[in-house]
Amino acid sequence: MCELLAMSCRHPARLTSSLTALAAHAGGESRNRDGWGLAFYQGYDVALYRDTTPANTCPLVPWLEANGPATTLSLGYIRHATQGILTLANTGPFLRELNGRMHVFTHNGNLKPLATSSPGTSGLFQPVGESDSELAFCLLLDQIRKLAHARGALPTLQARLDTVAEVALALRVLGPASFLYADGDVLFAHADRRRQPLTGQVTAPALYRLDCPAGKEALLVRDSESAEMITAQRVILLASVPLTQEVWAPLQEGEVLAIREGEVVASLQL
Numbered sequence: 514m515c516e517l518l519a520m521s522c523r524h525p526a527r528l529t530s531s532l533t534a535l536a537a538h539a540g541g542e543s544r545n546r547d548g549w550g551l552a553f554y555q556g557y558d559v560a561l562y563r564d565t566t567p568a569n570t571c572p573l574v575p576w577l578e579a580n581g582p583a584t585t586l587s588l589g590y591i592r593h594a595t596q597g598i599l600t601l602a603n604t605g606p607f608l609r610e611l612n613g614r615m616h617v618f619t620h621n622g623n624l625k626p627l628a629t630s631s632p633g634t635s636g637l638f639q640p641v642g643e644s645d646s647e648l649a650f651c652l653l654l655d656q657i658r659k660l661a662h663a664r665g666a667l668p669t670l671q672a673r674l675d676t677v678a679e680v681a682l683a684l685r686v687l688g689p690a691s692f693l694y695a696d697g698d699v700l701f702a703h704a705d706r707r708r709q710p711l712t713g714q715v716t717a718p719a720l721y722r723l724d725c726p727a728g729k730e731a732l733l734v735r736d737s738e739s740a741e742m743i744t745a746q747r748v749i750l751l752a753s754v755p756l757t758q759e760v761w762a763p764l765q766e767g768e769v770l771a772i773r774e775g776e777v778v779a780s781l782q783l
Contacts, residue, residue, distance in 0.1 A: 514707045515621045516545055516753040517590045517720065519693045521700045522775040523747040525583035532578050534756040535591060536568035544593040548604040549574070551589035552617045553582045557697055559615045561608055565599045567591075585774060586700055588619055588693045595623040595645070602642030606693075607650045609638060611658060613665045614697045618650035621707055621719060621753055622689030646692075653680045653694065667698055670771060674779050677701045678769050682783055685767075691719040693751065700772040702751055704764035718763035722770075723750040747775035 518535050520528055532551070539545050549568035553560040560582050564571050568591045588606055597603030605619040624645040637658065638651035656676045660668035667673065677694060681703040684690035691705040707719035725748035749772055755761035764770070767783035 514544070514595075514623070514689065514753075515590045515593050515619075517588070517619055517621050517691065517693055517751065518753075518756075519588040519695075519700055519702065519751040520584075520586070521749050521772045522585050523745060525585055526746070526748065527581050527583050528587060529578050531750060531752070531756050532574065532581075535589075535752070536571075536574045538569075538754070539567040539591045540569040545591040547594035547599055548592040549590065550592075550604055550606045550619070551577060551581070552587060552606040552608065552695075553584040554586040554615075554617075554695070554697055555582060555584065557614055559608060559617060561606065563601055563604045563606075565601060565604055586695055586697070588617060588695055588700065590619045590621070596625065597642050597644035600642060603644040603647070605644075605646055607647045609650070609654055611654055611696075612662065612667075614667070616654060616657075616697070617695045618646070618653065618692065620646035620649055620690065620692040622691055622705065624649060624684060624687045624690060626687045627684070649680075649684055649690070649692070650694075653677070656680055657696075667696060670699065670779055673699065674701070674769065674771050674781065677703065677771075678781055678783060681705075681767075681769060685783075689715055689719065691753070698773065699778070700751075700770075702764070702770045702772065704766060704768045704770075706766060707753060717766035719753060719766070720764040721752055721755050721761035722764060723752075723755075723757070723759055723761045724748070725750065725775075749775050749777070
């Protein structure tokens with residue numbers, strides 16, 4: 514299965530050694546050699562980098578580690594293709610505009626029945642490729658679009674969280690459905706199940722969380738100009754498997770988090 518990575522922080526920072534650790538997991542006999550992608554929020558827009566080659570051999574990955582944009586919200590993954598051939602169209606993260614904001618989505622799992630069991634999309638959001646992940650994203654955005662909100666604004670946090678949870682419940686019936694979804698304001702994470710390398714069984718945990726104390730962001734290069742900004746920094750990292758020697762906390766199966774600026778602002782358990 515794919516491996517996911519996300520960062521949310523109060524002040525802009527850059528993914529560095531955590532990105533290198535993720536890319537290294539595409540090496541050797543890994544199944545996650547079918548491409549990779551990273552999305553970095555830059556205001557309301559997103560800088561998106563993707564490739565269909567293994568992340569551990571792609572020269573763009575070390576370049577991003579050294580030169581990637583500073584951001585308060587980033588998400589990405591390395592791909593194990595279960596549906597869809599090796600093309601950019603089938604490589605996440607997937608990106609769509611809704612109400613003047615860029616939305617980003619990436620998924621770990623295999624929702625093989627989704628194409629036949631899904632009622633389809635409204636027509637506003639259609640997949641470009643053939644992956645189950647992109648179709649799941651389009652279905653999620655269809656539901657988000659229906660929420661009441663002013664032009665150019667976002668629905669309430671509770672409404673968005675409830676919608677993410679409803680879609681997660683529907684997806685997980687079809688197969689492992691851990692995903693990361695961001696709307697430029699909040700990072701939403703749904704933890705489900707994934708194939709465990711040691712047992713070969715598809716079980717929880719599928720996501721881990723690392724809270725980085727201020728001034729100890731060992732995985733990040735701070736782009737802070739002042740000591741005040743450094744001490745005020747707050748970072749949360751999410752990953753499918755721990756990427757460092759620090760103690761990463763496993764998320765429970767069915768746990769849904771809403772994270773803003775390095776802080777969990779809402780959560781629920783399915």
